[in-house]
Amino acid sequence: MKKMMLLLLSAVAFWGGDAFGKDRGKVTPSDSVEITKRLEPVIVYSHRRAEDLHIVPLSVSAFTPSKIEREGIVGIKDVTARIPNFYMPDYGNKVNSPIYIRGIGSKFNTPSVAFYVDNVPYFDKSTFDFDLFDVKSIEIFRGPQGTLFGRNSMGGTVSVYSKEPSSTMRNRLVASYGDYNFMRFLASHSNTYGKVGVAAGVSYAKRDGFFTNSFNGKKVDNLENLNTKFSVSYKPNETFTVKVIGGFGLNNDGGNPFNVYDASTGAFKDVNFNEESYYTRNMVNGAAVLSKKFGDFELRNVTSYQYFQDHQHLDNDYTAEDLYTNDFLQYQNLITDELVFLTPKIGKWSSQTGAFFFSQKMDKGFDIKNGNDVSRYMGVKDPSKTKNIPNAAVNTQTGEKSNGIAFFHQSQFSDVFIKGLNVSLGGRLDYENKKFDYYNAVKLPNPIVITTPSGVIKVPLPANVPNPMVTTKDYSKDKLVFLPKATVSYDLLGQNVYASWGLGYKSGGFNTSYDKSNPKTIAYNPEFAENVEMGVKTKWLDSRLMANVSVFYTDWRDQQINVFLPSGEGLMITNAGHSFTKGAELEVNAIPFTNVQLYGAYGYTVAKFLDYRMNDATVYDGNYLPFVPRSTLSLGGSYRINLDDRGNSTIVLGVDYERVGKHYWNDANAFSKFANAPSFQRPWFNINATVGYTYKNLNLTLRGKNLTNERYNTYMYEYEVEKFQNLYAQKAKPRMVFVELTYRF
Template sequence: MKVYAFLGALVFPSYLLAAVTVPDSTSRKSVMLDEVVVTSYKEKKTLREVPASISSISLGDLNKKNLVDFKELSSYIPNLFLPDYGSKLTSPIYIRGIGSKLTPSVGLYVDGIPFFDKSVFDFDMNEVNRVEVLRGPQGTLYGRNTMGGIINVYTKNPLDYQGLTYKQMVGNYGQTQFSGSYYGKLSDRVGYAVSSRYKHNDGFFVNAYTGSEADNLNQISSKGKIQWKTESGWDGVFSVNYEYTDQGGYPYGLLDNTTGQIGDVNYNAYSSYRQGVLTSGLSMSYSFDDFVLKSVTGYQNLDDRQAIDQDFTAEAKAFVIQTQKQNQFSQELEMRSKDGKRFTWLNGLFGFYQTGKRMVLYTTQKDYDEPSYGLAAYHQSTLKDFLLKKLSLTVGARFDYEKAKQDYIVWKLSADQKEQTTRLNDSESFTQFTPKVSLQYQFDASNMIYATTTRGYKTGGFNISFSTEDERTYSPEYSWNYEVGGRFSAFNNRLYGDLALFYIDWRNQQISHAVANKTGSMLTNAGKSYSKGVELSLNARPADMLNLQFTYGYTEAKFREYLYGDADYSGNYIPYVPQQTLMLGGDYTWNLSARYVDRLIFSAQYTATGRHYWNDSNDVRQGFYGILNGKLSAVKRNLTVDLWIKNAASKEYMAYFFQTSGKYFAQKGKPLTFGTTISFTL
């Protein structure tokens, strides 16, 4: 009967809300904790018990480090790199050298809802409670396109946070933000939240041709959430988010590769990107006597338009318009055993259906209809006290099936009509088995070592730009990931950290190239590649009011065998992969209890990105560079005033590079910015 009730609640979620009849309670203020105790990892283990390389940034750390945009996470986490493409159209993510400019190699989940498309990765970070980064292939539990890892983002829980918050930020370059949120309760077990944010900047780079900023931004986002927890064992959350962005972009200048100098932005036509994204999700679980049954339903709609001066010169050569409309549906059913047993297990089913329509308008019009769907089944189990006490064995397996279609039409355009010249219609199917084996020895609650072997997989697909028929498709890529690591603590947990070493054997790597004699990029497959390295994270509290953090990542990622046309790139470094990432930071709190100030909090971070190459031939590179950020917060009861600065030393660096029509173009990194933020809570 309980199973039928669960299935009925999937169809009629209002059944759950009507069943909740718990007396009201008084609201209480939220409490921020710096240390994350429980992870969202599907086995529901504590962070220090998971046999994988994981980093977590709590709400307190996000505030102290003033991380308000998704791309600002780059280099704060070992071996995580997020280059700045110049607009939200694409947000490539690289972990341990694995990533792609065109199709995601790292998975992103927000409140358990998968984000599949690169165009939605740079999402609004307002009301985020915690960010987790799981490095290494996560395909066994998370599925498609998680070759490099998974980023899990969780927004605030209205059962834990109550009250009204208003926040306002002003800064140089016309930076302005207004945000407000309200968290309330209908009862002890039902909470709700609404929030909204408006964000603007005038732009950081001037287009010399037009005399105005090239990369101005206007963005508005709104979120709503209702969360409930019943005495009978039902838990659930329903959320809906909408974000609209209207921005200029692509502040690229001509690169002199001899001197490394990047010229001014100088193109004749204003380039822009507009995007609307609607995301909603329903997550419900029911706790039976021996297991927990969970359902996660997600929907996402993307509607965008890119207009770009694709020759990036003062001449009117190539102005391209691209639009896309996508609808994505996903459903996951998961059954897992209760915690605290010697043998624990997890079974799951996952399915998705995605529709996608694109239009590219240049000298011709190209229309793409790209529906796809996929199904997967997975299992993972853990046996504790395996052969030895405190030794655990984890095995997992997943089977994925995916089918992708593409209907491609080319229209010849004239003054008064268009004529169809090409039509291609094709489909491809992909299947893959991804196993995982892990051994873990848990000395105590805070100290452990582990060894893991995991299969990585990324699906193939269709290019939207190509010159010849054989370039229209690309094949899946595969990897084997070998990792050893551990977590440790000392001095009564005043010092704790983790260390991991990894080696990735990579086959059929998907590499992006400029299309010969045309605009746009496409994917092809390299032969063999590898990536190896180390990751270290340290957290220390030498005094009660002083916190220190240090993270370091080293990656060597190279092509073993890679021939493309007449070129042989074997032995070269894989592009977009920093050899090092580093973060050294800390914060100190003064409890003053003065008339106008209760406490002062000072925080500062130095983040560094190591040498990396921008193309397969390794003739364009960015050397090691570091960025210094800082923030001073004054708190008086419910009022907080922040003074912050980013790139305090005005470090110049190359944030992005590409090649088109035989020329090199690059984007400079963001200049020194500063401002103040005022927030008030009730």
């Protein structure tokens, strides 16, 4: 069966997939075989008004419902490389889901890219990775978006919008099955009942792991998740709308399938660790949206609440030895409210003015426990000062309460001085207060038992060593910033030429682990990015060809970076002095023939440290920023074959090519303890393909991902505690083929 699937996919590898019909109520024959002769306008919603992407004077990309379904996008990670200079590495599990746009991102601390779902902000990147379904748009803005989106939108903004309740009944059932015992089931309903609109859906997915733990023969990275969403709107008249949206997600994932580097062979060993690992997450979202129109003016308010709780248990050394285990827990309560007043175009002027408030409470807990085998790596002379002590445990608990308020305004002026010249000016005043509670307890066994080749040594703790050793701290900090932005655009013979300047900001914070000899390291400062860009958006050949080009330069100051603690146990965040990113982007969409669509996206980024000195002996000036691909490339196309004149039967063929360029793994651009190991990831690519058949309301699709079974690493890092040191890597997911059956009614 698998061979037949692969042969079928390979036979059509020069074509691209397309959606099986438009999702506009009940599916009719015309929905399934709509003739495509020109590119339809793409609408973006993130500026709180529906706008044609072609006239928005910003670097923004958008995925329509047909593109989302055609390319099989079920999570934000699937967008990697399909957007210029957009990279979301697919490694580990959902607890760490960083996003990088134009080289700006954050792996360990507060995200540098804002994330919104239906105008509701998601503050923590542990909430970014979830199943997407019934989505009408995915919009990605590149570059600082501080004026309208505020804090932590330095790299850009990702906005996801769900489909609205339909005016006629729309139901959808989806069932998928494939390699690695992959299963996915989806059911959704949408309809309007008088003045009430209802949309609801539920998805369930399960998959065995791609990698096997040779220690116990079990799969490592299995997953199982359940997600629901709903929207209920009430519109008593044409000027007033009330909408309640919400949902919850339950996730139960396996551990990280890290491989240990073998310096003697220059290769990575198979996955082999003794402690079973897992990650669980529960997340609940809810929001109330009120909209009141006064003629062409509109007052809109969005109040939201988000709760998530997660727990990660892992083998911290990823070896068969009994060394280190780690439990990491998070609890978040987040309340936000945004009030916006939108004015229509009055003469040459329009605007939006608003206020934003948030209150976030984040509690975290860390439990690190040492096993019996750590004595092989510890120093014996002064065991009271080493952390490599068998059966020692460290418990850290932190509580961070953040409150913020912001006021923002943006004005748009059209036909300034000359026809077609437009100017947008905006600013945001952002205030934030953070309070931080820190508790740390180190519990040591007494006596300390050390196993050596010559026998067992028992060393009592000195009388002056407290046990447990407890540290508590309370901190507070405030920050007030102003984030301006200016954009100029000009309609040049129907093409949109633009330039913009803006300031982005990411808040500072507190470390959950820090250098005890330097208490000031418990806090780190905010970072700022000043961005300049120019671009042009074009349409040609009666909208059969669209091409967008942009260039940018971002000056990045006080970048928050991760460094190892002096003890080697754990990481802390500090600020580098000065960095930059610069590059170019290109997007092309074309319909060269009826029912044939081609598309491509290319991004190029150079991101380096200008001034980064860890100490007198360690200088990283001129090094490349880690986790930043030099380039991203996506190519693909779609071809639809109508099998009858009545539109009851169609075939869809498809392929997509994605390539991610060279990128380094750490600030040093090298692994200090493993000089012969690869210090960077070479460019890698994936080929994905689809073959589909539609008969009336029934769709059968065969999808394949990474068809050539490319092998590369999605993450690498080195870890050292005294005499214990290892280099780890996680391999990319292998080829996967699955079939998908969809029924609409």
